[in-house]
Amino acid sequence: MARRSKTKPDGTADGIVCDTAAGVQEPVDIDTLGLDAEAAQDIAIARKDEGRPEKATHALASMLGPAFVAAVAYVDPGNVAANLTSGAKYGYMLVWVLVVANCMSVLIQYQAAKLGVVTGKSLPQILGERMGAAGRFLFFMQAEVIAIATDLAEVIGGAIALNLLFGIPMLLGGCIIGAVSTLLLFLQGGETHKIFERLVIGLLLVITFGFIAGLFMDPPNPLAVAEGLVPRFSDGASVLMAASMLGATVMPHAIYLHSTLVNDHFGTGVDRPSVPEMMHGSRIDVVWALAIAGSVNIALLVIAANSLHGMGGTDTIEGAQHAITQVLGPAVGTIFSIGLLASSLSSTSVGTYAGSEIMKGLLRVKVPMWACRIVTLVPALVVLAFANNPTEALIIGQVVLSIGIPFAIIPLMRYTHDRAIMGKYADGTVKHIICLAVCAVIVLLNLVLIVLTAMGKA
Incomplete structure (x- = not known):
């Protein structure tokens, strides 16, 4: 400037x-x-905008949206399983993991938005421009594994919700979730993008109400919750659980997608705001959206710690829902199931959109949304058909997500510090050091997870 x-x-x-x-x-x-x-x-x-509050409010509202769509990834059924399991098994002990992960998420998602508004390109596009054919293919393959693990959690969660609400068999429920989410994806792109964005934000509000309602029926002890803010582990299994929670909270596909969402939202024509205005709006967008998502995640853990801790059968979403119904009443149990259904529909749509953008950026081919939907849906349907405990498969999927996080955030932090890419908007030294510290914490936790899993101690 x-x-x-x-x-x-x-x-x-x-x-x-x-x-x-x-x-x-x-x-x-x-x-x-x-x-x-x-x-x-x-x-x-x-x-x-001083002295023009109405204009300032309208301008701010026009900036909001991309982060709220990305935030849906942070409250998907994988979060529900990881957070309920954590609260039921360890009480409030791992609240601090969610707080730290959410703070990291704010930084990471803002960096993704910043990359998009400054360059006008997505992270997968920039990666594709800087890799050879072999590198692009290998990077795409790991990203596709992450996409499959993501969709596994989302489709299973939706199938469970339909089973709880209407008694629909799990496999049929998974097919319904796949079909409805594909219909939602037809609204993405062109003139209907705003409709897609608003529908996803509406589902986010349903999710928030569905998962927080239980707190008002049985408020927790504030001091007990505060004790959970002290970082600690009890055993190797708690480290595995923390890594699973991190994998559910910091979402690789949300990082890849956010840089695309901001350009869809702001457009590329003469009406596109200035870069400083878009960065300012994106900061507010990210903070508000992830404050909501973080509150939902913490609420899930707190509900489980307060109402389900020590109860048998709460290591599955179905068991947790039945326990919530017994302890907090049928109304809360039904609201919870509706929130789970909204979570599945919105997050699986966003996840498939992310997969399409990853494929387009890395392989330089545009594949129809329905084809991307099939690639990630089939493995989830196989699990629903043959797995005895879908929730366990869902937790394993979150661990896979955790392993994939460094592949998304390390290039992101590198590129947002590169003046050849960002120009005068490149990160300064202090901010870059903070970003590197966040990367180091996440990578270290993943290494610990891999070692403990290999040794059979997690």
Whole structure:
């Protein structure tokens, strides 16, 4: 952002004029010079709309949406299984894992949005431009395994919800989830993108109500919840559970997709906002969306710790729902099942969209949505047909997701620090160090998970 002095008629200094990416000259007070560039942009944008609250509110609302769609991935049925299992088995002990994971998610998703608004490209596209044919194919294969593990959790969760609500057999329920989610995907793209975005956000609100309702029926002890904020493990199995929760909370496909969503939302024409405006809006979008998603995840764990801890049969979603019905009443149990169904429908649609974008960016081919849907749906239907405990398969899927996280976040952090890609919007040294620290924590936890699993101690 170019800066130069702005003077009054008498020759005295009156601040700074900033040339934004859109060529608009915006005054910034000298006081903002002590802040980093992104903070100074936020102040400049806020001051520009001072005295025009209605316009500012409308402008902000127009910026919201992409992060809320991505946030659906953070409240999918895999979260439900991991968080309910954690709360029922370990009480409040692993609340801190969700808090840390959610803070990491805010940083990671903002970086993905920032990459998209600055470059106008998705993370898979940028990866594809910097890899040879063999590298693109290998990277695509690991990403596709992650996509299959993701859809496994989402389809199984939806089948369980339909079984709980209507008694529909699991395999048939999985087919219904696959069919309905495919219909939702036809709204993605072109003029109907906004409809898809609003439908997914509406489902997110249903999810939030469905999974938080139990807290109001049986409020937890605040001191007991606070004790769960102290980082600790009890055994190797708790480390495996923490890794599973991390895999459910920090979602690789949401990272790949978010950089596409912002460009779908803001467009590429003359009406596209300036880069500073999009970055400002994306920060607010991400914080609000993941505050909701994080609250839902913590609520699930707290409900299980408060109402299901020590009860038998709560290591499956079905068992947890039956226990919730017994302890909190049939109404809460039904609301929970509706939330689970909404979670499945929205997250499986978003996951398939992410898979399509990954394939397009890495393999440079555009595959129809229905074909991407079949590739990830078939393994989930096989599990539903033959697995004795679908929830156990769902937990294993979350561990696979955890292993795939570094493949998404390490390139993301590298590219957002690269001036050749980001120009003047590249991350500064301090922020890059923070990003590297987040990567290191996640990779270390995954290495511990792999070692414990290989030794049979997890």
